[in-house]
Amino acid sequence: MTRPPTASPLKPRKTPRQPRAEKTVAALLEAAALVLERDGLEGFNTNAVARRAGVSIGSLYQYFPGKDALTLALIHREGERFHAEAASAVGEPTGTLALKAFVGACVRQQLQRPTLARLLDVEESRPAIRAEAGGAKALSAMLLEILARGDLPPQPRPALAAADLMAMVRGLTDAAGERGEADVADLARRVEAAVFGYLRGAA
Amino acid sequence: MTRPPTASPLKPRKTPRQPRAEKTVAALLEAAALVLERDGLEGFNTNAVARRAGVSIGSLYQYFPGKDALTLALIHREGERFHAEAASAVGEPTGTLALKAFVGACVRQQLQRPTLARLLDVEESRPAIRAEAGGAKALSAMLLEILARGDLPPQPRPALAAADLMAMVRGLTDAAGERGEADVADLARRVEAAVFGYLRGAA
């Protein structure tokens, strides 16, 4: 049967309170990541994920109401470390430093598990998931805050600038990851060039 | 029965000789574009394409050996106008002008049918198709030629710069199209800012 829409089909079904359950959920998420990395979107299916997690398909559906919920949870898991780092970037003393820290966080995040990050970007662009995945919005908000700093070139349309920067950074890092680049510092420098160049040019 | 895949499963199967056939192929390609735009990658299946083209599923397979071949043909069709325009950009008198023309071509291409362009970008990134779709390579080659012009900041690693620029432009235009932007000139200006900013910054 194909997706009879349940109430809120993308939120995890139950917050696991028992440690055993927590372990199962973690195993499922890591298995999902591994399947994506090894077999790509083509091989990413619930049965494969359950199998790799060493868990029955029934258990998967105990914790996730559907495949998209699993994907979304993985997106959140991957975004967590990154979001914290990005958030701390906002606290840097100057806009320039904050922006550099922000870019660094993006680049590090992407090069950690490049294939996974790229595929999750693709998944995140699917309407069914984008609706629910507020990650990009939060990032843009941080950027917006950074762009307001006095030492950075003022932008006539800050929201648009933030969106553009996010898009540029994502394009650059996705491509770099796909090419197999691993030098975080080198990539960060090039991304900074693009970002600061854009800000100066649009001023 | 599932047969072993024939020689080259991505090249068109039969060149239409009669005008009726040519019409069928054109209808199929346009139908593929429409299905992608209306129903996304999720709804993009051969039966739907044939139905929208007003053609039997058998006819689709007369001209395309498989779904991927259809996708690839659509990628080529969409790239044709654009490639010509991009190629003519190389002929501009200065590097600056050439780069601006190139960016303009990219932006125009993307905003023409933004949803379609974005989804084809995603498809093009699938390994099965990327192998056969030399589009990106040709574009990078043009960019490389443009970057060699004397009036542009010299790049220490030109091939990498070209790849970065392609990635940035793609990221910016994809996102803009997704947001529904329609003002070509405005987007072009922002992309130029990013592009020239990157070139200056990396020098």
Place this chain on the structure above:
Amino acid sequence: MTRPPTASPLKPRKTPRQPRAEKTVAALLEAAALVLERDGLEGFNTNAVARRAGVSIGSLYQYFPGKDALTLALIHREGERFHAEAASAVGEPTGTLALKAFVGACVRQQLQRPTLARLLDVEESRPAIRAEAGGAKALSAMLLEILARGDLPPQPRPALAAADLMAMVRGLTDAAGERGEADVADLARRVEAAVFGYLRGAA
């Protein structure tokens, strides 16, 4: 989408652990036999088999990776009783008795379910299946062992003789089954005539 064929596309996919599953597999095999008998090779398709087994098509593919694997499993099932009987023939005290027992096993096997046996012979000759179905080889090996007995006319080329005998027996029993013969003893006598006649004549 058509995936690249998995590792070993002819081995059963999953060994049924629960008794319910075992029942399903048995039902599928018997359904395959019935479909073959009633509708011939023309009507032998996975959907028909699943339907007659009273099982969903998905269940069929839980246990068999493809149609050929199902056919092969049926070949093995049909060959099992027969192989045991043939193997026990080798233990007879004299070559003559062993050969007669062997022929008897062949004839009994064939006349049990003549249509099924004949169609499985045809299927077994298909290259895709012959590679995996070692049945004929095992039979030939037994025959070879029997032919070495002292009381039988010595053969200059024993392997060839074994192959010839297998072919003769198969030809005779297939045709008899096709004609609807049911008298095992009568057919066995004629087959023996051919077999012993060949052995004497080639000596």
Place this chain on the structure above:
Amino acid sequence: MTRPPTASPLKPRKTPRQPRAEKTVAALLEAAALVLERDGLEGFNTNAVARRAGVSIGSLYQYFPGKDALTLALIHREGERFHAEAASAVGEPTGTLALKAFVGACVRQQLQRPTLARLLDVEESRPAIRAEAGGAKALSAMLLEILARGDLPPQPRPALAAADLMAMVRGLTDAAGERGEADVADLARRVEAAVFGYLRGAA
């Protein structure tokens, strides 16, 4: 559409009187033979045959009302030389000589184009075709005539003996052809051993 049964769907549609038509029919038959030999039953389809014949699929259907009619015509073509040779065997002075000549004809026929002969045997066993293909009956009749000769061991059930002999010969020659045997005389000798052995043994 699948086979709306026409009047007599297996007889050639029109007897070609013009030499051009005769050539087309011959080309189609030889193409059918080649396709069978190269691609087996799996690759034997009307479009492939027409293509290899250098003829349009429409033309194929001008001369043959369907695929089975084409197969049947090929069976007849292949049987023609053979039938003549077998018929002349009946004229030999003694039964022994006649039978040897008959066996020789069978063996020569089979080893000429072994793959083709084997696949046509399989096709001939399909009910749809067997009904129409009287080849085997004619052969059996000749054999029956030969078996009545005084110098051969008298058979209690001559029709059954003839059928058995046909089946044995077919089994032996099919298998030999499949193994790639090419030595006509050697195979003939073994077949004779089987045939005469059977006749003696059943007497």
Place this chain on the structure above:
DNA sequence: TATGAATGAGTGTTCATTCAT
């Protein structure tokens, strides 16, 4: 609660056959 057997709508693809040109 966990399992894994079962489901079946859906998708890609083939090929015998028809018929307008």
Place this chain on the structure above:
DNA sequence: TATGAATGAACACTCATTCAT
């Protein structure tokens, strides 16, 4: 008459999801 474009029923196979145990 010959062509080849078009047809569509049929088939192999997948995978998200359910539910009895």
